[in-house]
Amino acid sequence: MSIYLDVIWLLNFSFDLFLLVLTAIALKRKIMKIRIILAALLGSSIVIMMFSPLAFISTHPLGKMSISILMVLLAFGFKRFRYFFHGLFTFYFVTFLVGGGMIGVHYFLQAEITYLDGILMTNSTGFGHPISWLFVLIGFPVLWMFARNSLEGFEAKKIHYEQLVTVKIKVDSTQMTLKGLVDSGNQLFDPITRSPVMILDTQKVKDYIPEQLVHHALQDDVMKAMTDDQQEGHEWEHRVRIIPYRVVGKENQFLLGFKPDEVWIETNSEKIKVQKTIVGLNRTALSSEDEYQCIVHPKMLQGPSIQNVS
Template sequence: MAIYLDVIWFLNFCIDLFLLLLTGLVLKRKLVKWRMITGAMVASSVIFLVLTPLSTLYYHPMFKMLFSIVIVVTSFGFKRFSYFIQNLLTFYFVSFICGGGLIALHYFFNNEMVILNGVVTTKSTGFGTPISWVLLIVGFPLIWIFSKKRLEQIEVRKIKYDEIVHVDLFINEHYLPIKGLIDSGNQLQDPITRKPVMIIDMSHLQDKFPKNMVHLAKNPEMIGDPNFPIGKEWEEKLSIIPYRGVGQVNQFIIGIKPNKVMITDESGEELDCSNAIVGLNFTNLSSEGDFQCILHPQMLIQGKKRLA
């Protein structure tokens, strides 16, 4: 039987790359393209080992562990021991999830195993069975997406809602150190970019913004009015966010793309949550003044940890 090694290697390279990407996304690591590609190449190179006199190493558990360590260090680097252990264990975890899903699908759809004279036989070619290729090409991306979504849902449940955190908000030359409430009820998103929207209380923060922006936030229907200039540096960041409260008709608020949003929780951990929209709202969010903004929970899921 002919074995098409280049095809098998490329398939393994793609799978290893997806596993490393999922590991980085779960841990919110900063993904470096050349590291990811190099790590996937190192991981897929084990295919060539099978054809050498050292093929017995491939089946030894100690070699597999050392090889996975090399893959993880190549892909994510080594900053400290706890950082490395997190990467390694999460790499194993996502590999088991995706690999187990593929095995389950394979046995569910597999019909190429037959019994002849009491002997179990299979049909295969140098390219692999058609059902195997369909599962790998179609099934693996689906399992990858499914696993990513489920892990995100687990993380959502772990978020401590109704927790007040410190927020450092940067918009153009303005810096706003404010308190934010993590609210599971805030599911507001920008309709175009699908970015999560955090709501700030302009009734307490309007002195931090230019007067024309405050006026526009109070009158969102004036956006785009040539008789009401607001400056190019603000105009490029504007968006209109539709929303509807309980018992209300559809309304709009002005949204601004921030330069940076940093969130610090009670444990002192910092998250870069800049991939969001700031909604300008004049409703009093806290009668006691405990917080000045409401955070979308998706911001904490998508946020990137700042390493010490």
């Protein structure tokens, strides 16, 4: 049997890279591309070791554990022991989750099993059958996506939905600081970019937003207001988004919004940089007692935690 070492190494490098990215997503840590790639290169070096005098390291459990520890250290760094072990055990969990899923599906589908004199026999080789490699190439990305979506869904359920947070929105040189309510009932997404939509009380931020945009946002028929407007465009015109939504008893409702440059969320324990979002402008007041001025989409809290708030 021919062994294509470069192909095996590339597959292992790709798998290690995907598993480290999935670990970063589960931990809500910022993905440092160079560090993740270097860690994946370190992990895939185990394939090279198998054909060198260092083969004993790649086959011994302690050797494998040492390499995985170094991978986590290289990918996420070391701040304190709790931080490190949280990353290490999450990496193991993600690896067993994806790897176990692939093994289970493979043995569920494979038929290369025979019985000889009461002995169970399988046709397997050290580096896999071409069919099994094809299964790995197709099955791993599918299971990776499934695990990623499952972890994000699990993370969303962990969020304490009825909490107030501080929201900072930056557009060019304009910065707004607001109180926001994290609400699980807000499941609004931009249909084109699939960005989560947070809702702002337009009246509370009208001094920060172009007057023409405020006027359009406060109209019952947003589309008609924009079509009938004969004025020249405003400085945020390229940021404007129109988001369709549904209200009980009404159809074809639209919410006017804009794309910010940056959005930060501060909770009691951490500061989160939102990866992507659209800011929707609501026509009516969100809180009768002015406890909050915006409603935060729960997906926005799944961004990387940049720093802990002491």
